[in-house]
Amino acid sequence: MEDVPGVWKLTAEAKWNMHQDVIETHFKMCENGWIIAEKDGDVVGCMLTHDFSDDLRTVGHFIVSSKLRGQGVGAKMMIKYLDEFGDRNTYVSSISYMLDTYEKYNGAPLSKGEKGGKYFGIFKNVPLPPDTEQKYHTIDFRNIDQADLINYDTTYHVLPRPELLKLWLGQNTAKSLVLLEKGKLAGYGSIRPAINGFYLGPLYAENTVGTMVLLKSLINLIPRDSNVDFFLPHANEAGREILKANENTVGLYATFHKFATKSYIPVPKWNNVFALLSIECGFC
Numbered sequence: 001m002e003d004v005p006g007v008w009k010l011t012a013e014a015k016w017n018m019h020q021d022v023i024e025t026h027f028k029m030c031e032n033g034w035i036i037a038e039k040d041g042d043v044v045g046c047m048l049t050h051d052f053s054d055d056l057r058t059v060g061h062f063i064v065s066s067k068l069r070g071q072g073v074g075a076k077m078m079i080k081y082l083d084e085f086g087d088r089n090t091y092v093s094s095i096s097y098m099l100d101t102y103e104k105y106n107g108a109p110l111s112k113g114e115k116g117g118k119y120f121g122i123f124k125n126v127p128l129p130p131d132t133e134q135k136y137h138t139i140d141f142r143n144i145d146q147a148d149l150i151n152y153d154t155t156y157h158v159l160p161r162p163e164l165l166k167l168w169l170g171q172n173t174a175k176s177l178v179l180l181e182k183g184k185l186a187g188y189g190s191i192r193p194a195i196n197g198f199y200l201g202p203l204y205a206e207n208t209v210g211t212m213v214l215l216k217s218l219i220n221l222i223p224r225d226s227n228v229d230f231f232l233p234h235a236n237e238a239g240r241e242i243l244k245a246n247e248n249t250v251g252l253y254a255t256f257h258k259f260a261t262k263s264y265i266p267v268p269k270w271n272n273v274f275a276l277l278s279i280e281c282g283f284c
Helices: 004-013 020-029 073-085 096-106 146-157 162-169 208-219 237-245
Strands: 034-039 042-053 056-064 089-095 111-121 136-140 175-181 184-193 198-205 228-233 250-260 273-275
Touching: 004 020, 004 034, 004 042, 004 056, 020 162, 020 184, 034 073, 042 073, 056 073, 073 096, 089 096, 096 250, 136 208, 146 162, 146 184, 146 198, 162 184, 175 208, 184 208, 198 208, 208 237, 228 237, 237 273
Parallel strands: 056 089, 198 228
Antiparallel strands: 034 042, 042 056, 089 250, 111 228, 111 250, 136 175, 175 184, 184 198, 198 273, 228 273
16 A cells, blocks of 8 residues: 555556545555556556456556656566466556557456447436336435345456445545335446546446436536546437537546457446446456
8 A cells, every 4th residue: 555655656657547545445455456567766667466366467557757757667567477478368448548558468368348438528418208207216325235236246247346346436535326116226326536537437227218217317416517537438328418408518538448468258237337437456
């Protein structure tokens, strides 16, 4: 945890909209999973890795200080990772311009998957049909059986991640809700402070209306007209409708691609994902 301030400073320098609390949570979720580059006692590079199984890892939060780019810092971190875990199948969600870099160090073509966008802005309108909210109910995630939540999450993420969910959803600055339809778990989501506004993620729901109900409930937990940062899969139908309804206030910041170094296995309910939990340590 001693590297949290340095990683957060580097993250802020890179203009990533991420609060220090989130960095701390990533350290807790991915204990011993950071590769850190230092110079004169300062953190000048970082890479986050998370071990999901004996043959599968994820990689993210790959940053090099702007003052040292082009000097081999990123290459050394990448080589260190590959030397230790190169035999693993590694999943990555990467901003588009980084794909060539990952492929270069992978030494073979990447196995590419789905695409999405990093969006930022103010939700002025959630286009819910009349009376639909009466069919749903949202409650704090702590008020349901956590085993049910873990089982539901696994229908998306495939691999169970109970400790990761406990830390992410229970982060002290986060507000996390579960969506119920006729008493049955039909989605869940979380929102938390960022440097500028708030970060939304995850938001999973079984259908378009449920997505909108859950989004509206989460947005109602933060100050009106707050900026919201989120990673949206382009395949999500609710996402397309919500973006159209907020085209003047929510915009695309960057496009991301999902890939694996060896074999990419699609997320089974990718179309039901409105916002990724994190691109740093997970499939969705």
